[in-house]
Amino acid sequence: MRILFCNIAYMKWYKGIIEVIDEPSFGGSYIQETGDACEEFNFTPIECDDGDFCFGFVETKSTNRVSKNQLHIERIEGGTKQDEFIDHVLVVWCAKRDNRSVIVGWYKDARVYREYENWEMDIDEDEPYKHDFIMEAFADDCVLLPANERSAYRWRAPRKLQNRSYGFGQANVWFANEESAKEYIETLAKNIYEYNGENWINEYPPSAEE
Numbered sequence: 001m002r003i004l005f006c007n008i009a010y011m012k013w014y015k016g017i018i019e020v021i022d023e024p025s026f027g028g029s030y031i032q033e034t035g036d037a038c039e040e041f042n043f044t045p046i047e048c049d050d051g052d053f054c055f056g057f058v059e060t061k062s063t064n065r066v067s068k069n070q071l072h073i074e075r076i077e078g079g080t081k082q083d084e085f086i087d088h089v090l091v092v093w094c095a096k097r098d099n100r101s102v103i104v105g106w107y108k109d110a111r112v113y114r115e116y117e118n119w120e121m122d123i124d125e126d127e128p129y130k131h132d133f134i135m136e137a138f139a140d141d142c143v144l145l146p147a148n149e150r151s152a153y154r155w156r157a158p159r160k161l162q163n164r165s166y167g168f169g170q171a172n173v174w175f176a177n178e179e180s181a182k183e184y185i186e187t188l189a190k191n192i193y194e195y196n197g198e199n200w201i202n203e204y205p206p207s208a209e210e
Contacts, residue, residue: 001077001090001185001189002076002077002078002086002088002089002090003076003077003089003090003091003092003175003176003185003189004076004089004090004091004092004112004135004173004174004175004176005092005094005157005168005173005174005175005176006056006058006091006092006093006094006172006173007058007094007095007096007101007157007168007172007173007174008037008039008042008057008058008059008093008094008095008104008172009024009025009026009037009039009095010024010025010026010095010096010097010104011023011024011025011037011039011040011095011104012147012205013043013144013200013203013204013205014039014040014041014042014043014044014104014144015040015041015043015044015204015205016040016041016044017037017040018205021205021206022205024037024039024040026095026096026097038057038059038131038132039056039057039058039059041055041057041131042054042055042056042057042093043105043142043144043200043201045139045142045201045202046119046139051138051139051140052138052139052140053136053137053138053139054107054136054137054138054139054142054201055119055131055133055135055136056091056093056107056110056133056134056135056136056137057131057132057133057134058071058134058135058172058173059172060134060171060172060173061171061172070114070115071112071113071114071115071134071173072114073085073086073112073113073114075175075177076089076112076175083114084113084114084115085111085112085113085114086111086112087109087110087111088109088110089107089109089110089111089112089135090106090107090108090109090110090189090192091106091107091110091112091135091137092106092157092188092192093105093106093107094157094168095157097150097151100156101156101157101158101159101168102150102151102155102156102157103145103150103155103156103157103188104144104145104150105142105143105144105145105200105201106142106143106192107135107136107137107141107142108137108141108142108143108192108193109137109138109141110135110136110137110141111135111136111137112134112135113133113134113135115134116132116133116134117132117133117134117136118130118131118132118133119131119133139201142201143192143195143199143201144199144200144201144203145197145198145199145200146197146198146200147200149197149198154187154188154191155191158181158184165178165180166178166180166181166184167181
């Protein structure tokens with residue numbers, strides 16, 4: 001199946017950074033230095049001509065910390081080196097929480113780009129926000145798990161260990177191509193497609209509703 005795992009900073013709502021209420025954590029040195037996270041709006045539905053969309057950001061590795069490397073979408077099932085994007089991908093968003101990695105949500109049927117795109121969003125009426133993203137999906141196909149649900153064992157996100165040959169390594173993306181990951185992927189996909197619990201995609205922090 002077409003699946004991509006992305007490691008991002010941990011937040012509760014992903015509706016923008018709100019001091020004290022929802023600030024990114026476990027996002028690496030850039031977030032520690034700046035307090036900023038480009039993934040802060042990953043689960044914010046944006047009204048577009050064709051409907052409401054979510055636009056997702058994940059940091060790809062950079063050799064100079066200025067330019068961003070492309071996402072090697074040819075490693076996704078059915079992708080080639082000539083593709084500028086690939087459709088019908090299940091994007092699984094993961095983050096570190098309390099020294100373990102958890103799944104915070106997912107985009108079903110997403111379009112994943114090779115190069116970063118950008119979109120000017122009217123998040124703030126006084127100052128439009130120019131957002132970099134590298135995947136998109138209809139908001140109706142996106143699920144943000146409630147914070148207390150993310151600790152469930154079924155939403156664990158694997159990292160490579162001495163006794164595990166699959167999962168995230170040093171990169172923020174994992175293509176899940178390992179044969180040893182097959183059982184985990186099948187079980188996770190079943191859990192995702194059968195999930196009918198609470199979805200925070202349209203839930204906002206208290207101060208954002210005022």
